[in-house]
Amino acid sequence: MKVYISADIEGVCGVTHFDEATLSKEESRWAREQMTAEVAAACEGALQAGAKEVWVKDAHDTGRNIMASKLPEGVRLVRGWSRHPMMMMQELDATFDAAVMIGYHSRASAAGNPLSHTMSGGIVHLLINGQPSSEFLINSYAAATQHVPVALVSGDQGLCDDVKQLNSHITTVAVKQGVGASTVNIHPATATTRIKDGVFSALRGDLRACQVPLPGHFTVEIKYRDHSQAYVGGFFPGARQVEPTTIAFDCDEYFEVLRLLLFVL
Numbered sequence: 069m070k071v072y073i074s075a076d077i078e079g080v081c082g083v084t085h086f087d088e089a090t091l092s093k094e095e096s097r098w099a100r101e102q103m104t105a106e107v108a109a110a111c112e113g114a115l116q117a118g119a120k121e122v123w124v125k126d127a128h129d130t131g132r133n134i135m136a137s138k139l140p141e142g143v144r145l146v147r148g149w150s151r152h153p154m155m156m157m158q159e160l161d162a163t164f165d166a167a168v169m170i171g172y173h174s175r176a177s178a179a180g181n182p183l184s185h186t187m188s189g190g191i192v193h194l195l196i197n198g199q200p201s202s203e204f205l206i207n208s209y210a211a212a213t214q215h216v217p218v219a220l221v222s223g224d225q226g227l228c229d230d231v232k233q234l235n236s237h238i239t240t241v242a243v244k245q246g247v248g249a250s251t252v253n254i255h256p257a258t259a260t261t262r263i264k265d266g267v268f269s270a271l272r273g274d275l276r277a278c279q280v281p282l283p284g285h286f287t288v289e290i291k292y293r294d295h296s297q298a299y300v301g302g303f304f305p306g307a308r309q310v311e312p313t314t315i316a317f318d319c320d321e322y323f324e325v326l327r328l329l330l331f332v333l
């Protein structure tokens with residue numbers, strides 16, 4: 069079994085403010101330690117479930133947050149950004165049996181996390197086939213292009229509710245709940261225990277049921293905070309500016325959606 073782990077930080081236990089999610093800020097140190105601990109717990113759960121290979125993508129900001137020496141030996145870590153359109157799922161291909169998402173967070177404009185956003189802070193919403201989309205949805209479809217199911221997602225409660233709505237078979241671990249600009253958190257050690265046990269059970273369970281079906285056609289709408297971004301985005305091949313702050317795009321292949329997002333977000 070080969071397992072892929074994509075890790076963000078805004079959905080990590082305790083993380084509440086962007087200063088805690090910014091590498092250059094002193095406050096980010098403990099947050100990066102907890103992100104590392106949650107990813108390490110997911111790796112351990114995967115290895116105990118029988119994974120022979122575990123790959124981790126550090127998928128937050130600079131892509132240089134996870135402390136590699138604290139991951140179990142044998143794990144491969146993808147750091148930084150190649151700028152491949154798979155972005156937060158870089159290096160994922162059809163040889164993987166399952167994907168896991170750690171530290172994921174509520175989408176732009178959702179109340180589930182004080183740090184809610186979708187890929188960029190400049191987005192009011194990103195609709196895929198009319199559905200307000202989180203990074204979880206974007207990356208689940210990316211995994212689906214390689215026929216890789218999503219076994220487990222950890223993050224805030226609001227995101228976990230969205231995950232269950234999309235596919236109730238995907239295991240979720242809620243490590244905190246957003247309340248306005250604050251968060252109510254479980255203990256960090258409880259978070260890592262639940263993630264480790266959750267990954268173990270999910271990988272031993274029915275992975276095929278966790279497959280997210282890929283639509284045959286995609287209509288994408290992106291609403292920006294700043295109209296000037298929509299003006300530029302409207303020049304991406306196939307995209308059009310439909311309102312001062314909004315662009316629209318249609319395609320059949322999901323890779324074309326990922327290519328769009330790479331250039332217009």
Ligand SMILES: [Zn+2]
Pocket residue numbers: 076077078127128129
């Ligand atoms: Zn992030």
